[in-house]
Amino acid sequence: MPRLRTLALPTLLPLLLSACSTDQAVNYSKSYAKNHVKNYATNAALNELGPAGDAIAIGMNLEKDTIGFEALVHLLLKEARVNWGDEKKSSSKEYVKYTNHYRTRVFVDFEAGSVHVETLDRQDLRKAIAAILLTPYAPDQVDLFSDKDVPVGEEPMLYGQVLDHESQPIRWQWRALRYADYLIDRQMSSRKSAKGQVYAVDFSLVEDHLSQREYQYASLVRKYSKVYAVEESLIYAVIRTESSFNPYAVSSSNAYGLMQIIPKTAGRDVFDKVKNLPGQPSKSWLFQPHNNIDTGTAYLALLDNHYLKNIRNPLSRKYTTISAYNGGAGNVFATFDRNRDRAVQKINRLQPNQVYWALTKKHPRDESRRYLEKVSSAQKDFYKGKI
Template sequence: MKKAALFLSALLLAGCSNPRPPECDCTTSQPPTSEPVTDNKKAINALFSYLAKEAIKQWGEDDYVESSKHRFVKYLDGYQTRAHIDFEAGKIYVSTVSQYQPMDKLQKAIVQTVLMPADPKYAEQFTDKEIQLTGKPFFLGQIVDQEGKSIEWEWRANRYASYLISNKLQSKKIKKGTAYYVEIDMVKDHLEQREYQYAHYVRDASKRYNIPEDLIYAVIKTESSFNPYAVSHAGAYGLMQVIPKTAGADVFNLVKKKPGIPTKEYLFDPANNIDTGTAYLHILKTRYLRDVKNASSKHFSMISAYNGGTGGVLATFHPDRKQAMVELNRHSPRQVYDALTTKHPKGEARRYLQKVLYFQKDFKEGNI
């Protein structure tokens, strides 16, 4: 209990360590009307369904794998070959079920995977198109070859692929035939390597919206494990998993003062994504939750609202929104934390607050 109390104390201090930011110029909460708000969730699920249908033809239902917030899956070669990147575990699996020249297909897929560019538009995850190798590889520094050297050029990637196939090849019997695959371990500090890639974007967004850097990092780690290709069935995109028609629309309308909603291409850009996600945290803090009086209680509430919405936070305390705010302010910060992590209507939101605060404490201690 003593350890838990010390941990909570650190979290409370984290919530109070920054001065109150200036109020944003948020004069309306109405969605933009100059262009239609599309049903992004429906559209993204249609893409997931199409991908599943095509990939299952080759792999079967039991061995089909799809992308998620912390996982990127790219199918190639008529959906017979794929790269599966687990950003949390730091593992990459490159596999093929092709019965025609499978080693050639595997070799090519390994090369495309280790040299994959950082911009998601060059690695279309809902088609089987080849990955376009352009610019600096995203995994540079996160993957090393058999000699312990980073892989930046195609000749080195090909040599590494040949080594893996000759020395690390595995096979597995599946319903559709035989799958050949190799496993690639990322370096131990792969997460830190990705953090460094986005440090300047986080720093700029923190200054722009007066949101602590450690909180931005913690949200990114919770949402995507620093996976810039992240996409979910909820229609959220990128590092901070921004949903265009909700958080994205709010940022465009209330902060950017521009009509419409951000496109998926806009949100897949790391700079735009971090800016938008941080701006939404600013909106939560200075607009939707501005009446929360205690700084730590507000900190807990805005983190919870980033995942489960402001309505979910208020519903934790009372069905009526106005009365909910009164009840929330009657609670101590510790009681607010306990309520949001045990009584929030959504289980995911309860766990979300715990995760973000845990990661924020870690980043605050200098692990950035």
């Protein structure tokens, strides 16, 4: 079959049924799934999608990450509803991990600097607290979309960002378990829910947790700033706005890593126009900090030097680049005129502060309006030594 873009199921099914019988379709898609997504989605997750999930892959050259992501999210949300009555999952700035048959879960809010551990099984609370304290920075090993236990061994991602009751960083299991006992003895709370009694503890990251995460990536930011001629302060500002330096950042739109790269859009664009590589980056590739910062910085340069190159004023072009990183160059132009050439002409007649005003007040997307404000504010913090 020819290569097709992903289609909505109502559109896709007629094409599938016209090409082969139902049995052939199901057998083909199951074979495809088992051969190509076994590293990203369990058979249970794929089965949960039923016939619709079977049909998605038929005759289409879909990326294994995409199939795996959708399958695992589907199963996770189902289990969350069954056990907790909600659909909470990881996001760009919040790490969420389920264990213990989905009856225990942990939340790390990297923006607010808080940790919440809760369980429906009182006896699992100690283990869950220790697990988050020892969770490694290993996005390729920690499965956010299943109830698998977290592997330990590497330096914890929260090392130095959490201090125990003796004001010590937590590196080893004995200290993690001892701190867990301390928290349970003094800070455990309980509440009744429709799913049963919930036992929980809350604790905070250290005050400078954000700066501790930031400086882990200083050498990478410096390197790719030079490679692509993009300001270090802008790279830092984008990372803070996109993920608050959450190493496990993932969004509902399949954006991954520190700079929240969507493989099929920005990732594919960078591969095609900057790196001269076929296809698009994978989820596991983008979860590696050096790849993610490389790709995100390359995309900022691509926007500045290619898509928005005809905007003459450097500051105006910078504002449009930041806005386009979030909402696309097309929406930047649409803020000023439906016709791109006329949009560029109008932008070039404006002062930078007028361009900024338009993008933060008239941009078609509310999120993009706020995004330019947040990144600009974060970049100022860099100059003040706050980032």
